[in-house]
Amino acid sequence: MVPSTPSLADGRACVSLTRTAPGTRGAGLSEAWFGVGGASPSPVGGGGAAAGARAPLVTAPGAATMTQSVVVQVGQCGNQIGCRFWDLALREHAAVNKKGIYDEALSSFFRNVDTRNGGGDADIHKGKIFSLKARALLIDMEEGVVNEILQGPLRDVFDSKQLITDVSGSGNNWAVGHKLYGYQYREHIVEKLRRTAEHCDCLQCFFVIHSMGGGTGSGLGTFVLNVLEDEFPEVYRFVTSVYPSGEDDVITSPYNSVLAMKELNEHADCVLPIENESLFSIVSKIHQMTSSGKLGSTVKQNSLLTSSAGSIKTEQEKPFDAMNNIVANLLLNLTSSARFEGSLNMDLNEISMNLVPFPRLHYLVSSLTPLYTLADVNVPSRRLDQMFSDAFSKDHQLIQADPKHSLYLACALLVRGNVQVSDLRRNIERLKPSLHFVSWNQEGWKTGLCSVPPVGHSHSLLALANNTCVKPTFTELRDRFMKLYKKKAHLHHYLRVDGMEQSCFSEAISSLSDLIEEYNQLDATKSAPGTYPSRLKIAM
Amino acid sequence: MSIVTVQLGQCGNQIGYEVFNAICNDFHSTHGLCSKKENESYQEACKERFFSEEKTGVPVARAVLVDMEPKVISRTLSIAARSGHWRYDHQSHFCQKQGSGNNWANGYSVHGPRYRDVIMNLVQKEAEKCDRLSGFFTVMSMAGGTGSGMGAFVTQCLRDAFPTSFILNQVIWPYGTGEVIVQNYNSVLTLSHLYQSADALLVHENDAIHKICAQLMNIKKISFRDVNQVIAHQLGSVFQPTYSSEGASQYSRSPLGDLMESLVPHPEFKMLGLRNIPQMSENSLTYSTFTWPGLIKHLRQMLIANAKMEEGIDWQVRPPLPGHPVPPKASPNKALHFNTSIANLVVLRGKDVQSVDLGGFRDPALYTSWLNPQEAFKIWKTPRAFNKYEKSASLVSNSQFLLKLMDNIVGKAWNMFASKAYVHQYTKFGIEEEDFLDCFTTLEQVLSSYASL
Numbered sequence: 001m002v003p004s005t006p007s008l009a010d011g012r013a014c015v016s017l018t019r020t021a022p023g024t025r026g027a028g029l030s031e032a033w034f035g036v037g038g039a040s041p042s043p044v045g046g047g048g049a050a051a052g053a054r055a056p057l058v059t060a061p062g063a064a065t066m067t068q069s070v071v072v073q074v075g076q077c078g079n080q081i082g083c084r085f086w087d088l089a090l091r092e093h094a095a096v097n098k099k100g101i102y103d104e105a106l107s108s109f110f111r112n113v114d115t116r117n118g119g120g121d122a123d124i125h126k127g128k129i130f131s132l133k134a135r136a137l138l139i140d141m142e143e144g145v146v147n148e149i150l151q152g153p154l155r156d157v158f159d160s161k162q163l164i165t166d167v168s169g170s171g172n173n174w175a176v177g178h179k180l181y182g183y184q185y186r187e188h189i190v191e192k193l194r195r196t197a198e199h200c201d202c203l204q205c206f207f208v209i210h211s212m213g214g215g216t217g218s219g220l221g222t223f224v225l226n227v228l229e230d231e232f233p234e235v236y237r238f239v240t241s242v243y244p245s246g247e248d249d250v251i252t253s254p255y256n257s258v259l260a261m262k263e264l265n266e267h268a269d270c271v272l273p274i275e276n277e278s279l280f281s282i283v284s285k286i287h288q289m290t291s292s293g294k295l296g297s298t299v300k301q302n303s304l305l306t307s308s309a310g311s312i313k314t315e316q317e318k319p320f321d322a323m324n325n326i327v328a329n330l331l332l333n334l335t336s337s338a339r340f341e342g343s344l345n346m347d348l349n350e351i352s353m354n355l356v357p358f359p360r361l362h363y364l365v366s367s368l369t370p371l372y373t374l375a376d377v378n379v380p381s382r383r384l385d386q387m388f389s390d391a392f393s394k395d396h397q398l399i400q401a402d403p404k405h406s407l408y409l410a411c412a413l414l415v416r417g418n419v420q421v422s423d424l425r426r427n428i429e430r431l432k433p434s435l436h437f438v439s440w441n442q443e444g445w446k447t448g449l450c451s452v453p454p455v456g457h458s459h460s461l462l463a464l465a466n467n468t469c470v471k472p473t474f475t476e477l478r479d480r481f482m483k484l485y486k487k488k489a490h491l492h493h494y495l496r497v498d499g500m501e502q503s504c505f506s507e508a509i510s511s512l513s514d515l516i517e518e519y520n521q522l523d524a525t526k527s528a529p530g531t532y533p534s535r536l537k538i539a540m
Numbered sequence: 541m542s543i544v545t546v547q548l549g550q551c552g553n554q555i556g557y558e559v560f561n562a563i564c565n566d567f568h569s570t571h572g573l574c575s576k577k578e579n580e581s582y583q584e585a586c587k588e589r590f591f592s593e594e595k596t597g598v599p600v601a602r603a604v605l606v607d608m609e610p611k612v613i614s615r616t617l618s619i620a621a622r623s624g625h626w627r628y629d630h631q632s633h634f635c636q637k638q639g640s641g642n643n644w645a646n647g648y649s650v651h652g653p654r655y656r657d658v659i660m661n662l663v664q665k666e667a668e669k670c671d672r673l674s675g676f677f678t679v680m681s682m683a684g685g686t687g688s689g690m691g692a693f694v695t696q697c698l699r700d701a702f703p704t705s706f707i708l709n710q711v712i713w714p715y716g717t718g719e720v721i722v723q724n725y726n727s728v729l730t731l732s733h734l735y736q737s738a739d740a741l742l743v744h745e746n747d748a749i750h751k752i753c754a755q756l757m758n759i760k761k762i763s764f765r766d767v768n769q770v771i772a773h774q775l776g777s778v779f780q781p782t783y784s785s786e787g788a789s790q791y792s793r794s795p796l797g798d799l800m801e802s803l804v805p806h807p808e809f810k811m812l813g814l815r816n817i818p819q820m821s822e823n824s825l826t827y828s829t830f831t832w833p834g835l836i837k838h839l840r841q842m843l844i845a846n847a848k849m850e851e852g853i854d855w856q857v858r859p860p861l862p863g864h865p866v867p868p869k870a871s872p873n874k875a876l877h878f879n880t881s882i883a884n885l886v887v888l889r890g891k892d893v894q895s896v897d898l899g900g901f902r903d904p905a906l907y908t909s910w911l912n913p914q915e916a917f918k919i920w921k922t923p924r925a926f927n928k929y930e931k932s933a934s935l936v937s938n939s940q941f942l943l944k945l946m947d948n949i950v951g952k953a954w955n956m957f958a959s960k961a962y963v964h965q966y967t968k969f970g971i972e973e974e975d976f977l978d979c980f981t982t983l984e985q986v987l988s989s990y991a992s993l
Contacts, residue, residue, distance in 0.1 A: 066611070066637060067609075067637050067638055104610075202637040341612075343554070343763060344719065344764065345612070347609065347638075347641060349640075349641030349642075350639070350641050353722065353965050354642055354720060354721040354722060358960075359964055409961075410721050420763040420764075421750075421762060421763060421767070422750070422753075422754070422759075422760075422761055422763070423761065425715065425717070425750070428718075432717070440959040441956060441961065443718045443952070444718065444721050445721065446642075446718060446720055446721045449764075532951075533954065533955060535951065536980055536984045537984075538981070538985050538988045
């Protein structure tokens with residue numbers, strides 16, 4: 001972990017702010033954030049760790065002491081999702097943070113920077129919010145998406161030093177992304193990552209967002225994953241990967257995906273696979289429910305899992321926005337307990353610890369409920385229980401999978417909002433009998449309670465399952481790969497890239513097959529009765 | 541003499557707060573039901589035991605707060621201060637940023653040694669504030685990473701630094717159906733390590749307390765706060781001042797010493813259970829009256845039948861009759877009917893404590909044969925009522941209370957260990973498979989010892 005060089009601003013220099021021009025921020029963010037006047041608390045000394053020293057910081061309460069995460073968004077898909085994430089993150093914090101004070105929750109994903117004249121780029125750790133900058137790295141080998149972001153309402157959230165772009169794209173070719181651009185941009189990438197890490201007091205996690213089927217997200221994205229492991233071995237690597245569907249119009253997506261899978265197998269701590277078909281079904285379902293006469297008028301618009309209502313984005317939503325919002329919400333919920341308080345915290349390192357029983361089995365199937373909340377606030381516990389049931393239904397999973405009929409290795413439930421431990425326990429007891437858990441983890445539940453609900457909801461649930469139901473996604477991928485590979489279709493496009501050899505392909509498919517085999521072996525234990533190992537005998 | 545409390549991890553800190561809060565509320569109680577003089581003695585003793593005096597007049601809890609992430613401690617410090625009646629010393633805490641990730645090895649092998657000096661300094665400072673130090677409470681859960689792993693390490697450090705002080709670990713047993721998936725590993729590692737350094741382990745089970753909240757307190761939507769408040773009440777009911785011997789004129793100066801002396805005659809047997817009666821919601825309290833014979837009868841049967849609360853007690857269970865052959869003890873996996881004790885302590889508070897007949901607890905049939913029943917059973921009492929209960933009785937027992945529970949946890953952990961699941965997460969931080977085996981061996985030993993009583 002790179003030690004930070006802290007810079008404390010003297011809070012008393014925090015004079016009244018001039019309002020930023022309307023239109024650069026949008027409706028929805030609390031006016032208080034850009035308000036005038038008011039004393040800011042003077043900073044208490046705290047960030048004095050010498051560079052390199054691992055000496056403990058005995059900090060005064062109030063100093064920024066939480067961990068930070070950095071988002072690395074790679075490729076077109078990765079950046080589109082990333083953009084939605086930052087937008088909704090700002091919305092979420094604005095809803096909770098009424099006073100416009102830069103607090104610890106915000107610091108997990110945002111820096112606070114004084115961008116006024118002569119302010120430089122120094123981080124301001126306490127006091128009023130000046131200008132929030134995302135802890136992010138935006139990487140794309142085409143300029144389209146990133147340029148759009150930089151011209152859009154979120155432009156002030158990113159600074160130009162956080163971007164790596166090129167013009168010609170990767171041609172849907174993993175080898176171009178990974179070997180060509182990877183080699184070319186490695187130093188750039190390392191340098192920018194280091195800079196982002198230096199702004200973090202205590203960097204805990206990298207979130208990589210990308211798609212598997214193309215060239216940049218898939219190839220360069222997994223290259224970055226390697227770099228993260230090499231340069232920051234202590235920092236967790238959570239990867240959100242969008243897998244291609246069967247009807248994907250990119251012919252070579254199976255190659256790209258399988259080549260990327262090998263990297264995910266070997267270098268990611270946790271992977272959250274996502275499939276567009278699932279996102280699309282959820283979007284359709286919501287659309288159906290809200291436009292049908294009955295519920296349409298009573299649904300709280302900003303509660304829709306797919307909605308950007310209340311965020312900065314004011315222009316019309318693009319077709320993928322709704323789907324991408326779902327993934328953005330996934331990441332927000334995943335990190336909620338690390339940012340906000342609750343009676344049973346679930347930090348990111350706990351997710352990896354509890355859900356990954358063997359190093360390579362780190363693929364987690366996720367589901368989010370509820371999809372929307374009705375404006376009628378009265379929530380009997382029956383509705384709460386419905387939320388728990390829905391989390392296990394195949395319609396709510398973010399990949400095409402049915403966890404209920406496969407084998408659980410472990411399951412995590414992260415609850416947000418007004419839910420107590422008794423609600424949690426009641427529902428686990430109720431749902432347990434219909435779920436199959438592996439014999440050595442019959443009570444494999446990890447739970448978390450975060451007090452702060454998402455925008456528009458009184459409570460919500462994120463379920464993360466390490467479940468063999470992920471296997472079909474992989475076997476189908478393998479089948480599609482083999483169809484192409486047997487005919488050697490398009491291979492030459494890959495092999496002509498420097499550093500790319502046939503063995504890359506054979507190793508990749510082998511890695512995938514091994515993974516599938518591990519899941520097969522676990523599935524085989526599902527029907528066999530558990531044989532319990534005999535205990536140690538003590539001689540008296 | 542004073543007790544210094546070390547609150548470890550989220551659970552330890554949340555509960556520690558409730559304990560000090562309950563004690564402080566009891567301190568201020570106007571329902572003491574005793575003479576003014578008595579009340580003043582009680583308050584004096586309570587203060588010395590748990591709080592230090594500050595110039596501002598607001599009592600400061602004798603506590604050190606430790607956690608590897610900052611949210612809980614910062615909340616705990618502020619809600620205590622807001623109460624106006626007591627607070628923590630805001631220098632007496634240590635936290636880091638990352639948490640232990642529910643990883644016992646991370647807590648024990650990484651965080652422990654790394655922050656040992658800072659933490660022990662804080663403990664030393666608190667100890668120095670005491671005129672006379674009786675010993676330490678630690679409060680921690682077994683399921684997580686900080687309370688359990690770092691707690692085990694800190695307990696060892698306490699033992700090394702204060703070889704003559706008593707150490708009582710309050711250990712929270714997690715819900716059987718997961719809060720944390722690796723909780724059984726963490727529990728096995730914690731218990732086996734604590735056994736080496738602590739004088740005794742006082743166990744509180746989330747499942748049992750949860751039932752109390754549901755059935756006795758009638759709480760509909762039970763939160764961790766509710767659970768923690770019940771635990772705090774139970775602890776307060778034991779450790780608030782009492783007279784520990786017949787005819788004593790002063791409140792006991794050394795509660796931990798007295799406890800260890802009565803209940804832990806042999807280092808192989810350190811597991812203590814706690815029962816408290818009556819337990820009910822405040823509303824019901826105003827309409828209820830109790831008689832001592834009734835309370836004592838229930839408490840005795842709770843001991844014999846290993847019941848966790850005063851409802852649903854199995855009255856069929858009986859101690860073996862004298863002269864009849866003792867039925868062969870079932871192995872730990874089969875349901876134990878009769879709970880054999882090594883030693884028991886009953887604490888009585890409130891009206892008419894002088895007249896209470898505790899003969900039933902002196903029955904030799906309840907105990908193993910090593911100790912004279914006179915030695916195996918002790919009473920502490922005070923006429924000063926506790927926490928609005930006109931009469932209350934608590935039982936601290938060194939018996940087979942925890943045998944089945946412990947056996948369960950060891951069994952599940954062993955089952956998981958056989959498949960090697962999650963072991964890589966521990967070896968990453970230096971706890972190897974051999975270390976696991978050592979811990980299993982230690983605990984099987986303890987189980988065997990308790991089973992053969």
